Amino acid sequence: MAANNCMTCDVAIVGSGFAGSLIANELRKKGITVVILEAGPGVPPNINKYMKTFYEANAKVPESPYPPDLFGEPAKMAAGRPTSLMLGASWNDPKQSYLVQKGPRPFTSTYDRVAGGTSHWLGTSLRFVPSDFTMKSSHGKDTKDFPFPDWPEDTTSETMSKWYGLAEAELGVSADMEEQKYLGIHFPDKYTYPMPRIPGSLLDQRVGEALAKLTEDETKFLGMDQPVTGIKVRSLPAARNSQPYRNRRACAGNTNCIPICPIQAKYDPTITLNDATDRGAKLIDHAVASEVIVENGRVGQINYITYKEENGPKTGEGCVKAKIFVIAANAIETPRLLLMSKNDGRTPNGVANSSDMVGRHLMDHPYYLGWALLPQTAKPVFPYRGPLITSGIGDLCDGAFRAKRAAFRVDIGNEGWNFVVAGLKFGGDPHVTTIDFVNGMNSSGINTKEFSQLGDEKSALFGADLANKMNSLTTRQFRIGFLVEQDPDPNNRVTLSSEFTDGLGLPRPEISYNLSDYTRQGIVAAYRMRKLLFDKLGATDFTHRLPDASGDSPGRFEEMIDGKPVTLTYGGAGHIMGTYRMGKDSKTSVVDSNQRSHDHNNLYLVGSGTFPTGATANPTLTLSALALRTADNIATNLRSRG
Template sequence: MILDADTIANGTCLRADVCVVGGGAAGISLALSLSGQGLSIILLESGRMDEDAATQALYAGEVADERLHSPADKYRQRRLGGSTAIWGGRSMPFDPIDFETRRQVPHSGWPISYEDLLPFYPQANALSEAGRFAYEADEALGGVAPPMIRGFQSDVVRTGGLERFSCPTNFGRRYERRLRVAPDIQVLLGANCTAIRLQADGRSVREVAVATLAGRRFRVAARATVLAMGGLETARLLLASRDVAPQGIGNEHDVVGRYYQCHIAGNVGTLVFNGRPQDVRHGYEVTPEGIYARRRLSITAAEQRRHGLANCVARLHFSRITDPRHRNGVLSGLFLSRKFISYEYGKRLNDGTDLSAGLYARHLWNVMTDPVDTAAFLAHWATRRTLAQRKFPSVILRNRTNRFSLEMHGEQIPRADSRVTLTDKQDALGMPQLRVDWRYSPEDIESLRGTLDLIAQELERTGTGRLEYDRDTLEEDLMRFGAYGGHHIGTARMGTDPRTSVVDRDCRVHSVHDLFVAGSAAFPTSSQANPTLTLIALSLRLGRHLAQRLAPATAHVPAPAAAVNGAMS
């Protein structure tokens, strides 16, 4: 059932087997995986079904350098479904190498392997509505797929890996009915967890304190408590819960909030392919089950180890939108309409270019002199994006010249001084606000430079193309917009040593036997991949662990299946 937290009487203590704090992709996936296991589940969600300004304002905080990181209330949504209300749907798993301890990536190494997580990826794909768990072109596209780049054969650079796209699925809307009818799940909307209260010995959770903006106060006591609040809010709640643990829960060694990672991303260089434009597949392809998918360039695991590179992918991209010299009416139209585009995407349409009247005039001229392509794009966008249930993922334009830039999306090397901490300021509920101090390393830039050099060498060796980029401006090109998007990773990292991690291989806080973390806060490293699919898989693995740990003796806990029951209904 779904209830408003303001209907709970002041002073009430609700009891359940599992209390899940946070109703985003991780929390909803976890709750659904526990349903039907003979357990009672309470899911606390701060927001309601739609965005609310007062609730969203609870995210407000400080940022050390806004050029490097967006304000703390951006890229996040405080509502049922969380940030899946605004995500782009890009889905792909982490790679096996991401779980290894790598000499080129300090602080790397997961306490679980890729094989440990693999059984849960198909369920994650199903919940995300991203189709089958198939991420190689030949398997996913049916039969022998045409090559991404005709004539390009390399043992260094891979071209067969795919990213798949969700609808994109808003988990709150998509799974609202299942949450309402589930007899063992109680969802409370408008329920803000303001503290985790431990027993006097600090080894277990006594209760979580809950408050509403209307002034209600109540408690939840559970056999297991799971924080599924995202990479920033999870650290905030752990650090703010200081009645028994003065430094914050799980923070005996000052690790909570550290190793904060996003991704290193930006458009770089000019890549010119030889041959015909139709010999290069740079757009979206459709799998047999109707899922949009796209291929990327990446460096093989063996070459990453050999050259000391962090993980990275490169997508073929059009020229810089803000530069009217591209003479493309569609790109200029996007630039002119950027104020009407959401913050998440509009930010990248304003990169510090001198916004003179002459610049606007040149973009307007591009629109006027390219009416056919502009009209065709608008019609396509209306039918395949605006009005479609499964939306075309992003702008893809016909390429007549075989000229591209590379859109880089790279792993960030974890560093302890990239962190979030608490400030002296408080929000409307009395919770201390966050200060975000995201930092990257010179090694991040050097790793992407090595990746670009390998791609350039292989294109030249095979005679298929030429990649040029400005080595002197590479850092500026990659960091023009700072930390990429809403990928908040690593603030309650997983590991075997409590001195350098917050949770163990089962996502349990080292020092508290019944407190767990679900989501990307637990990731030790960030991979090349967007985190959503992996954080869902990790939450499903946690659900399996909790079901086994808490289930009645007579209950049967099923093994991971290809899909969570009803996920595709």
């Protein structure tokens, strides 16, 4: 495409999610001209249409409010995306699934491609613990083939503290600093979070009480450095207003933070994106970046394709020239764009890929779930009130055990059995349990003689009997989730499909993915922790109660535990990381600690794709902190060039 037809600016950004929006806004504060290319729709004037789509959706999956159509054909979508509905039995069918999955295990995380990016996040805003940045030196010094590297020397808990604080202010994080001082997390003197913490739920309190006193024998399986005789439940830092903040309301407890907060008490990147465009950043939506053009070792322009309708066709082409380029298109779409950029054979392996590391080391937090019913004698915990998660267990995510098995972090759910019994034709709970007792079914596993207590194997109820039964059961249902660390395996990767394309004729992402023994053993430890917690609560475990509970899950696998084969399952946490990692050595990494390409000094690749390791904390706060540091570096470079 002829350069004289291109728009020009100081900085061109591909993607308007967390990293792209934060960088655009910071640069506009300094008067730097910015153009943002967004593959999906732009920012709507309000969220009413998204809310209507969500309310009317039969499947209340995380992607349901946002375009394109959940049931669209991947080959026809102009800006396709993976969705939860694509990751069931048809996960490896390219005609059904946008991601062309080659296995051997399914990659089960999803993402959106709309202005604002991952607006369906929960809001969890945890800092990494210090050892997360130094895995090799902290846990693998004596292990020859230890798969975890250290992060660059200038990216540590202490050096990141300033940027974490700035990110917490921009996102609006509610938390208590004293409560978050565990495992050596660093805070500056007299630091305070922007808002007080979100209050814990009744279930949070119950779990805390159950784990307050333990024996060394009960917790020996954890492999911690010191004997564990009690486990603390801590509130989770959340980018959700506990009080009015920056002209946004306080959380009203709507319990659908995923996928959308109806009052925008939860931060999403459209807030910062609107600030950036109000300051003069130009947002071009429905513009899919198709090639990064390199000239004499530097990026000269980015070409893009435009469309209007979800299923195309292409309506035009464009390009943008800039002094500096930023790719912020997430950890699957960024390597896809780089690998598509062949430059007429001048970059046959793609742009920024002299190391052959682009697309490699794909990571997630494999998510292991457990759900149970508190005893009838216990006080109800009343789920479905407040945010989906308000507390968790983080103190177990570092220790000597990390030399041998993955760490995990525990989320305490506040939505009963909502999505753990979903996937059926009539959705998730409390709908599933209700239909069971109306129609005498047992899809939830709870409508049995043991729990109906009415003498029938499967009760069919109505009127007061139905209301009383539902009040008794749903108020005692709860679930927990384990976010398990994944090691960065170079064979877990994103490449380009040579066979399947999207609606614009561009090759779709091809995924190769597996779980190592290191990660699977982390899930085994999570299984043991689940059993310990449920035992302490006196709860009836429903996780594997039904014979076919794991039978239709593509994430199932078997492990020997205490001499017996046990079927375990994992799902995706939506935490896509690692596919263009940072490091000092250009032979083993793609970008430096400022997220600048080793190969092209005017190209920055940002987001969680730069993470050398994934830890157990949700990646959003860390990628936001890195984005702010990168914005500062870009501004400094532009000033130095005049």
